Amino acid sequence: MGRDQGTENTGSIGARIRQARKSAGLSQADLAERIGVSQPAIATWESGVHDPRRLVMAKLADALEISHQWLAAGGRSPAEADSQAAAAYLRRAVRHVPVISFESAVKFASDPNADPHQMAEDYIPVTANASLLFALFLDDAAVDLAFPKGSLVVIDYGDRWPADGNYCLSVVKGEPLVRRMRRDPSRLEAASTQTDFPPIEINGETEIIGCVRVSIRFH
Numbered sequence: 001m002g003r004d005q006g007t008e009n010t011g012s013i014g015a016r017i018r019q020a021r022k023s024a025g026l027s028q029a030d031l032a033e034r035i036g037v038s039q040p041a042i043a044t045w046e047s048g049v050h051d052p053r054r055l056v057m058a059k060l061a062d063a064l065e066i067s068h069q070w071l072a073a074g075g076r077s078p079a080e081a082d083s084q085a086a087a088a089y090l091r092r093a094v095r096h097v098p099v100i101s102f103e104s105a106v107k108f109a110s111d112p113n114a115d116p117h118q119m120a121e122d123y124i125p126v127t128a129n130a131s132l133l134f135a136l137f138l139d140d141a142a143v144d145l146a147f148p149k150g151s152l153v154v155i156d157y158g159d160r161w162p163a164d165g166n167y168c169l170s171v172v173k174g175e176p177l178v179r180r181m182r183r184d185p186s187r188l189e190a191a192s193t194q195t196d197f198p199p200i201e202i203n204g205e206t207e208i209i210g211c212v213r214v215s216i217r218f219h
Contacts, residue, residue: 013057013074014048020064020071021046029165029180034063038146038215039166039180049127051076096123097154099135102176108157109171109207116157124152128213132158136169136178142190142197143167143178151217153178157210167212173205178212 021031021042028042035056045052052060061068098120107114116134124135135154138147146167147153155169162168162181169178170188179188179200188206190197200206 011075012048013051013071013076014046016071016074017042017052017060017064018046020066024064026064027165028163029167031060031063035059038212040213040215043166043213094125094127095131095133097126097128097133097135098122099124099137099152102136105134105136105155105169105176105209106171106174108209109176112157112160124154124216126154126214128154128156130156130158130213132156132210133213138178140178141194142192143180144193145191146180147178147215148217151215153212154214154216155210156213159211160208162208162211169209169212171207171209172200176209 021028026034028046029039032039032042036059037056041052044050057072058068061071064071098116099122100116100119101121104116104119107119119134126133126135133154133156135152138151138153139149140147153167153169157169164181164183167178167180168188169176171177172188177188180191182189182199186202188200188202190199
């Protein structure tokens with residue numbers, strides 16, 4: 001049986017997930033790996049954009065060794081508070097995010113004011129709080145555990161300070177790539193089924209372009 005988190009009156013489900021995760025000494029990426037979701041999904045729940053589904057709530061409770069009742073007793077996020085799920089979904093702001101190439105994304109390393117709409121090859125509708133967004137199709141064996149071949153990742157290029165464990169788009173020696181940020185020491189790590197992708201030290205030849213906010217897998 002999971003444990004309750006003391007007497008602290010943490011209001012929302014997202015806040016309770018964050019509290020329990022930190023108490024367990026886990027990063028968002030660590031928790032995501034335990035329950036089989038992406039790190040941006042954890043960030044979305046903790047920030048209150050929307051709440052995890054019932055089956056995922058049970059997985060979260062088990063992974064964090066807390067009681068499901070305590071977690072579920074948290075207040076729902078404002079976007080999920082309607083009695084009808086469709087109403088909550090339809091109220092979220094939809095942004096039409098430009099899909100660009102990796103070659104175009106390199107331009108953001110030298111020009112943070114670059115306009116992705118001028119580089120757009122297509123658009124994808126996404127619900128997100130951030131406004132400075134573009135998307136890329138990702139086919140990289142170095143991160144296939146997090147983003148299977150053909151995944152579309154949405155990059156928030158207004159946020160160039162990824163937290164430990166978060167995935168980000170970087171330019172390393174002129175090459176754009178998505179990797180997981182690790183701190184102390186600062187480095188970029190792979191998340192792969194293969195073992196031949198060593199960590200990349202962050203130095204003067206490394207430029208962080210933005211953080212991964214959403215990933216979409218196409219079947």
